[in-house]
Amino acid sequence: MSKKKKTAFPEGLWAVFLVDRFDWEASDIQVTELLSREEAEAEYRRLTDNGRSMTYKDKDAFEWYDLRPVR
Secondary structure, three states, X not given: XXXXXXXXXXXXXXXXXXXXXXXXXXOEEEOOOOEOHHHHHHHHHHHOOOOOOOOOOOOOXXXXXXXXXXX
């Protein structure tokens, strides 16, 4: 019997947040409305130039976009 792969928040809502590296008091700003995971991923790819800029891996950026589930 095969097990179904569990995914986090399969029916949940997602949003894209802007994280500021130096503003610790208000570091997370929600920049999109609540979306399905597919819609949120598409918006994240659009904002980050398909994951090439303004991501947490971009060491030169003072702020970056982050895709997160919203409970």
